[in-house]
Amino acid sequence: MLQPLRILFRPKWMVSRSSASYVSRMRHLNKIKEEDEACRAALQSGNIFLYHKLAPLLRRTDSGIYQLPALQTKDVEEILEKLGEDKEMVKESILINCTEQNEAQFSFDVGAIEQAAVEELCRGTFVDLRKAFFLLRGSEAPLVARGQALLRWHQTNGFCSSTGQPTQRNQSGSQRLCHSSGITYYPKMSPVVIVLVSDGKRCLLGRQSTFPRGMYSALAGFCDIGETMEEALCREIAEEVGLEVESIQYSGSQHWPFPQSSFMVACHATVNPDKTHVSVDKVELEDARWFSLEEVQEALTIKAPPRNNKGEPTVFWVPPNYAIANRLIQEWANQQHLKS
Ligand SMILES: NC(=O)c1ccc[n+]([C@@H]2O[C@H](COP(=O)([O-])OP(=O)(O)OC[C@H]3O[C@@H](n4cnc5c(N)ncnc54)[C@H](O)[C@@H]3O)[C@@H](O)[C@H]2O)c1
Ligand SMILES: [Mg+2]
Incomplete structure (x- = not known):
């Protein structure tokens, strides 16, 4: 049922770079992820993205574009000292990734410090991640999401679920260990799916x-x-809309x-065109229905839906x-267009 894997796009980082530089970057990243000393050294020359209670710091340029400011470690230490905090706190930064120049990128949550004071010193604003996703461009949105995901995971996994003892992170933050249970x-x-x-x-x-x-x-x-992805996909479609899937084609993935x-x-999945009756599971969904190519094409052109006087689309x-949903819809529309 699952058709051969087809990569419909090649991410920029795969296309534009020679494989040697990509390989060396990944090996460097893996080293600082695994080795505490290497990670501490990388932090000294690395970039830090600040968060306040998981909301990332954004800066608006003079031309009105929002950016994710990458602060140097010494700048963050200076900010901490100015606000009467211990500059050693910066060592709690979590490794997220590294740049094409092999500079390590970290996330650091200053949630224990007064928000406005940090914002003033950094000339930025802490913005809820959903809003930040709208405001940022290109690769900055996945990067900021990854940084937040790691911070959230550390903030909620401070104790071993077997012994109840505190867990300790490695320097990069790629894992936490319970010394008592060894987990x-x-x-x-x-x-x-x-x-x-x-x-x-x-569709x-x-x-x-x-x-x-109005959003579908x-x-x-x-x-x-224990499920395969194909089993989960078929089950969800059966549960939510009462349809049986006939074929599946992989498109892509997203954090x-x-x-x-x-x-x-x-x-993408297809159903038999003679078996398209939809019975919606009202616990899961308010509505599900079939849309024509024309309706979908129109919807894809809407960047910001018009709103009524209550602010509702x-x-x-x-x-x-x-959102990867948009990509699926776009791909389907393109394919239909080619067919017609
Ligand atoms: N990126 C995109 O384009 C896009 C589009 C649509 C949905 N999503 C995301 O997909 C996710 C799943 O969609 P859904 O809500 O229809 O799922 P769903 O149909 O499985 O229904 C959610 C229910 O599943 C149960 N559940 C089982 N395992 C869970 C887990 N690990 N975490 C949370 N709940 C779990 C809960 O009872 C929950 O209420 C959502 O988080 C949603 O934000 C992303
Ligand atoms: Mg669902």
Whole structure:
């Protein structure tokens, strides 16, 4: 049932770089992830993204563009000292990634310090991640999401679930260890399948009652333990809309930070065009229905839906382009266009 894997795009980082520099960067990143001394050295010359209670610091340029300011470690130490804090706190930074120049990138939460004071010194604003996702461009949104996911994981995994004893992180923050039980904990993601179902002419989109008004998306669901991705996909479609999937095609994947870290695996699926009756599970979904190519194309052009006087969107629209649901919908529309 699962068709051969087809990568529909090649991320920029794979295309533009020689494999040698990509390999050396990944090996460098792995070294500072695994070796505490190497990580401490990398922090000295690295970049730090600040968060306040998990909200990332953004800075607005004179031309009105929002950026993620990368602070030097010494600048963060200076800020901590100016605010009467211990500059050694900076060592709590968590490794996120490294730049093309092999500079390590870290996230650091200053949630224990007064927000306004840090904002003033940094000439920026701490912005809720959902809003930050809208404001940032290109690779900054996934980077900031990754930084937040790691900080959140550390903030909620301070104790061993077997012994109740405190867990200790390694320097990079890639793991936590309980010395009492010997259990090593690693940052966790929940696997989710997200699928755009088509009957050959129309695509099926659904909405939860918590979605903003008028927004419909591809159907999604968490994988159960022991399931394959294909099994989870077929089960979710059967449960949520009462349809049987006939074929599946892999599209891509995405880390999704809301409400907590999910690993989204995105696929296209088809159903038999003679068996398209939708019976919606009203516990999971408020509505699900078939949309024509024209309706979908129109929705894809909407960047910000028009709103009524209560601030609610008044038209059918789809998730913005940073959501993998948007990519699935876009791919389906392109494919339909080519067919016609
Ligand atoms: N990036 C995107 O384009 C995009 C689009 C749609 C949905 N999503 C995300 O997909 C995720 C799953 O979609 P859904 O809500 O339809 O899932 P779902 O259909 O599995 O329903 C959610 C329910 O699943 C249960 N559940 C099982 N395992 C869980 C786990 N590990 N974490 C939380 N709940 C779990 C809970 O009872 C929860 O109420 C959501 O977090 C949503 O934000 C992302
Ligand atoms: Mg669902």
